[in-house]
Amino acid sequence: MIEARDLKKSFDAQPVLDGVSFEIETGESVAIIGRSGCGKSVLLKHLVGLLKPESGAVLIDGENIVPMNERQLLRVRQKFGMVFQSAALFDSMTVAENVAFALRRNSRLSEAEIARRVAHALDVVNLPGTGDKSPAELSGGMRKRVGLARAIVYEPRILLYDEPTTGLDPIVSDSIDQLMVRVRDELNVTSVVVTHDMRTARRVGHRVVMLHQGKVQANGMPDRVFDSTDPIVRQFVDGVADAREPS
Amino acid sequence: MTSSAKERVVNMLAGLGEFAFLARDTAASLLRLKVTWRDFLFQFYSIGVESQAVVLITGAFTGMVLGAQTYFQFHKVHMDTATLAVVAVSMCDELGPVLTALMVAGRVGAAIAAEIGTMRVTEQIDALRTLATHPVDYLVVPRVGAAILTMPLLTMEAICVGIGASYLVSTRLLGIDPAYLWYNALHFAGDADIVIGVTKAVFYGGIISLISCYKGMTCGQGAEGVGRATTQAVVYSAITVLIVNFFLTLTLGKLLGLL
Numbered sequence: 001m002i003e004a005r006d007l008k009k010s011f012d013a014q015p016v017l018d019g020v021s022f023e024i025e026t027g028e029s030v031a032i033i034g035r036s037g038c039g040k041s042v043l044l045k046h047l048v049g050l051l052k053p054e055s056g057a058v059l060i061d062g063e064n065i066v067p068m069n070e071r072q073l074l075r076v077r078q079k080f081g082m083v084f085q086s087a088a089l090f091d092s093m094t095v096a097e098n099v100a101f102a103l104r105r106n107s108r109l110s111e112a113e114i115a116r117r118v119a120h121a122l123d124v125v126n127l128p129g130t131g132d133k134s135p136a137e138l139s140g141g142m143r144k145r146v147g148l149a150r151a152i153v154y155e156p157r158i159l160l161y162d163e164p165t166t167g168l169d170p171i172v173s174d175s176i177d178q179l180m181v182r183v184r185d186e187l188n189v190t191s192v193v194v195t196h197d198m199r200t201a202r203r204v205g206h207r208v209v210m211l212h213q214g215k216v217q218a219n220g221m222p223d224r225v226f227d228s229t230d231p232i233v234r235q236f237v238d239g240v241a242d243a244r245e246p247s
Numbered sequence: 248m249t250s251s252a253k254e255r256v257v258n259m260l261a262g263l264g265e266f267a268f269l270a271r272d273t274a275a276s277l278l279r280l281k282v283t284w285r286d287f288l289f290q291f292y293s294i295g296v297e298s299q300a301v302v303l304i305t306g307a308f309t310g311m312v313l314g315a316q317t318y319f320q321f322h323k324v325h326m327d328t329a330t331l332a333v334v335a336v337s338m339c340d341e342l343g344p345v346l347t348a349l350m351v352a353g354r355v356g357a358a359i360a361a362e363i364g365t366m367r368v369t370e371q372i373d374a375l376r377t378l379a380t381h382p383v384d385y386l387v388v389p390r391v392g393a394a395i396l397t398m399p400l401l402t403m404e405a406i407c408v409g410i411g412a413s414y415l416v417s418t419r420l421l422g423i424d425p426a427y428l429w430y431n432a433l434h435f436a437g438d439a440d441i442v443i444g445v446t447k448a449v450f451y452g453g454i455i456s457l458i459s460c461y462k463g464m465t466c467g468q469g470a471e472g473v474g475r476a477t478t479q480a481v482v483y484s485a486i487t488v489l490i491v492n493f494f495l496t497l498t499l500g501k502l503l504g505l506l
């Protein structure tokens with residue numbers, strides 16, 4: 001279970017998270033939506049301890065990770081897999097080495113077993129046979145899928161996705177949506193998907209949390225949120241630009 | 248104090264504090280041998296090999312110019328045969344370690360800061376962390392460990408090449424008698440000079456690699472941040488080496504003098 005309690009974070013006196021609280025049950029899949037720059041990536045990074053809040057707590061299976069130092073966090077992070085907005089592949093390594101990274105470092109599996117699991121993970125993300133390529137040779141969508149393979153190969157219990165479909169063409173986004181649903185159901189993981197793509201949120205999320213101006217603006221079943229009468233939620237869901245508010 | 252000056256002092260102290268933490272984490276991780284041999288050997292190879300050209304050229308030309316200049320001065324007082332002794336002592340104690348360190352700061356320090364800085368701005372370091380890998384274990388320790396071991400070797404190489412080149416210039420170009428030249432060199436330069444050179448090199452390897460890793464790990468946003476981190480890594484390493492060199496010369500001179 002993941003619980004955020006009254007998280008506050010600012011950069012250069014500019015508040016980004018201003019008291020964010022929510023809970024995510026084990027096995028649940030939650031979509032976090034909100035406008036660009038509203039702090040979705042910042043929130044996600046707090047959940048794995050990549051960023052520390054000024055106040056508040058992040059509880060992973062009941063354990064507060066905020067006061068932990070980097071070395072204590074390593075143990076907690078073995079539960080997590082994270083797919084970055086920019087894919088963040090290691091560009092000095094091949095695709096296969098990227099995917100094998102966590103297995104090589106944190107498990108005692110044989111090289112043959114690692115190779116088998118890497119090939120399987122690349123199959124799952126529909127990139128069989130790309131193992132020897134370097135990340136620079138891949139398209140944006142392929143890089144994101146390698147990022148996904150790297151995150152699922154060691155079968156983490158919690159998966160965090162940062163805008164997995166943003167900037168991809170509709171067909172690739174669709175395949176990534178399906179992939180996330182499959183991973184969610186087959187591996188029974190807890191997933192947190194940050195997105196501003198309504199379709200992804202609707203398909204992958206059991207629940208939708210909307211961030212607005214550093215606070216949780218809405219939190220509920222996808223249908224409830226998308227049919228909400230709250231003007232701020234409506235505006236975002238319908239995608240209407242507001243002349244009064246600078247973006 | 249004006250508020251901006253105050254801010255700068257605070258930032259500088261905060262930076263020093265962070266640097267101290269990095270040094271502590273690195274030392275702890277080095278001592279626990281939390282390093283994979285493959286990464287370590289790769290760094291050892293790349294630091295050593297990348298530096299060959301600069302180290303050889305620096306060593307040779309410094310030795311030669313030092314030999315020639317010493318000869319010009321000593322010739323006036325008929326001490327030609329002491330030329331190589333002066334070259335050997337200066338190369339071992341000061342010029343070998345310092346010039347090698349400055350060249351390695353430019354070559355290896357810049358490469359380390361640019362590589363780690365790029366990893367930081369492209370979120371590769373965050374990716375490492377989510378893959379349950381400590382960035383200090385994976386990125387800093389192999390580089391610092393390799394630099395501490397490579398620097399003495401590179402420094403000895405520069406010293407030997409420098410003395411050898413100076414010997415050739417002295418005997419072939421300046422016509423000094425080789426037998427007396429060697430005799431004096433061996434008489435005045437001793438084990439203590441080699442100990443001083445190697446000790447300094449170990450320090451400078453640590454200084455350059457730690458400062459460069461620190462600059463990379465704390466690099467600012469975007470290409471501009473990486474550029475700035477790279478420049479600062481070289482400048483700070485070079486200045487720190489020059490300042491520390493003075494204190495090491497005093498300390499080591501006193502220590503070895505007493506022993």
Ligand SMILES: Nc1ncnc2c1ncn2[C@@H]1O[C@H](COP(=O)(O)OP(=O)(O)O)[C@@H](O)[C@H]1O
Binds near residue numbers: 035
């Ligand atoms: N490391 C950082 N330093 C300073 N400001 C940051 C940093 N990371 C994010 N921000 C700021 O926090 C805000 C939220 O960013 P982010 O979480 O990336 O938005 P998004 O919801 O689009 O993912 C932005 O205004 C951004 O400029």
Ligand SMILES: [Mg+2]
Binds near residue numbers: 040042085162163
């Ligand atoms: Mg984002």
